[in-house]
Amino acid sequence: MLANVTKKLHFGRKTSNPVHGNMAKHFNLEKFMTLQTSRAIRIDQHGGPEQLKLVEVSVGDPGAGEVRIRHHAVGLNFIDVYQRSGLYPMAMPLQLGMEAAGVIEAVGAGVTHLQPGDRAAYASQPPGSYCDVRVMPAKSVCKLPDAISFETGAAMMLKGLTAQYLLKRTQPQGGLQPGDFVLFHAAAGGVGLIACQWAKAMGLQLIGTAGSDAKCALALANGAAFAINYSTEDFLARVKDITAGRGVKVVYDSVGKDTWDKSLDCLQPFGLMASFGNASGPVPPFAPGILGAKGSLYVTRQTLFTHIATRESTQAMADDLFAVVSSGQVNIHIDQRFPLEEVQQAHRDLEARKTTGCTVLTL
Numbered sequence: 001m002l003a004n005v006t007k008k009l010h011f012g013r014k015t016s017n018p019v020h021g022n023m024a025k026h027f028n029l030e031k032f033m034t035l036q037t038s039r040a041i042r043i044d045q046h047g048g049p050e051q052l053k054l055v056e057v058s059v060g061d062p063g064a065g066e067v068r069i070r071h072h073a074v075g076l077n078f079i080d081v082y083q084r085s086g087l088y089p090m091a092m093p094l095q096l097g098m099e100a101a102g103v104i105e106a107v108g109a110g111v112t113h114l115q116p117g118d119r120a121a122y123a124s125q126p127p128g129s130y131c132d133v134r135v136m137p138a139k140s141v142c143k144l145p146d147a148i149s150f151e152t153g154a155a156m157m158l159k160g161l162t163a164q165y166l167l168k169r170t171q172p173q174g175g176l177q178p179g180d181f182v183l184f185h186a187a188a189g190g191v192g193l194i195a196c197q198w199a200k201a202m203g204l205q206l207i208g209t210a211g212s213d214a215k216c217a218l219a220l221a222n223g224a225a226f227a228i229n230y231s232t233e234d235f236l237a238r239v240k241d242i243t244a245g246r247g248v249k250v251v252y253d254s255v256g257k258d259t260w261d262k263s264l265d266c267l268q269p270f271g272l273m274a275s276f277g278n279a280s281g282p283v284p285p286f287a288p289g290i291l292g293a294k295g296s297l298y299v300t301r302q303t304l305f306t307h308i309a310t311r312e313s314t315q316a317m318a319d320d321l322f323a324v325v326s327s328g329q330v331n332i333h334i335d336q337r338f339p340l341e342e343v344q345q346a347h348r349d350l351e352a353r354k355t356t357g358c359t360v361l362t363l
């Protein structure tokens with residue numbers, strides 16, 4: 001459990017509390033009336049999970065282009081670890097979290113796609129979703145279909161939109177056709193289990209890697225055509241075996257440092273190396289000449305935030321995600337739940353490779 005909540009507010013009352021005589025003279029009444037408090041998880045400096053502190057913050061009204069959303073559940077993502085540890089340097093103090101679902105409480109000027117009372121979910125910059133209620137830019141927030149629960153919405157937005165842009169928008173020259181082989185590392189993780197199912201729905205033969213036999217079994221049960229335990233097996237040799245020596249059209253690699261070199265060798269000529277994460281550490285610098293020697297390969301480093309930079313692309317991608325989840329083609333596995341105040345343990349388990357599928361912080 002985290003230490004006691006640190007009181008950050010001078011005015012600890014909720015908006016519904018009355019404001020008394022003298023106070024009204026000294027403070028901007030209107031502003032005071034709209035302030036409320038929220039529990040939040042914050043870091044004051046980069047470091048280990050012990051840096052995650054439960055604090056109380058003030059939340060005001062949304063400005064133009066913003067909404068205030070009261071969360072029902074919050075999603076945990078590996079990017080939260082990078083932002084906490086300093087692999088991705090961030091300005092301090094930092095309220096962590098990139099994904100959540102809840103109900104819209106208020107909308108600012110110019111917001112037309114949401115209104116108070118709407119169920120909604122998002123994956124978005126800026127960080128700050130580890131809390132009960134927040135104000136944030138509206139453009140990344142989407143209405144959540146009634147058939148999708150808050151927990152599922154919170155678990156799937158960042159990971160599901162990532163699987164969407166990888167499989168649908170990050171393709172080799174000539175695209176991907178049913179029957180094609182792709183290699184997907186960390187296939188039993190949050191993004192991984194969604195990708196296994198979605199790739200199967202697209203007719204692709206996804207070869208998944210994972211760090212244990214149990215995780216491999218999970219990837220296979222969720223649509224991977226083949227699974228390789230890369231802790232005990234040489235994944236390059238297995239990929240060559242499975243593809244009769246031809247290799248795969250795309251490698252989707254979020255593991256980074258540990259898998260980079262062999263992943264390049266898993267590719268067919270003109271194949272695409274799609275790097276999208278660094279769970280084992282960042283990919284070291286490399287000489288472009290090796291791409292020619294290995295078969296005129298393509299390399300890209302993708303991030304979701306380029307794909308969801310506009311309201312239109314966010315909604316189009318989210319609609320695609322909502323459709324595969326609503327149809328049952330993709331099930332969102334929430335394999336771990338932690339109360340918000342136990343977020344330190346959630347980070348420890350994610351970093352220690354103890355989790356599978358998605359993890360949700362409950363409120």
Ligand SMILES: NC(=O)c1ccc[n+]([C@@H]2O[C@H](COP(=O)([O-])OP(=O)(O)OC[C@H]3O[C@@H](n4cnc5c(N)ncnc54)[C@H](OP(=O)(O)O)[C@@H]3O)[C@@H](O)[C@H]2O)c1
Pocket residue numbers: 076077078079158159162186187188189190191192209210211212215254255258276277278279280281302303304305350351352353354355356357
């Ligand atoms: N660029 C983007 O747009 C974007 C968006 C979302 C996520 N991502 C990336 O996608 C990856 C998956 O994200 P997620 O939130 O769904 O996490 P996750 O896959 O649930 O967890 C990460 C997994 O990486 C594997 N891993 C391999 N080496 C590791 C190491 N040294 N330390 C820790 N884990 C290691 C582990 O699976 P095994 O035990 O099976 O190896 C672990 O479970 C992350 O790298 C994340 O940064 C990128």
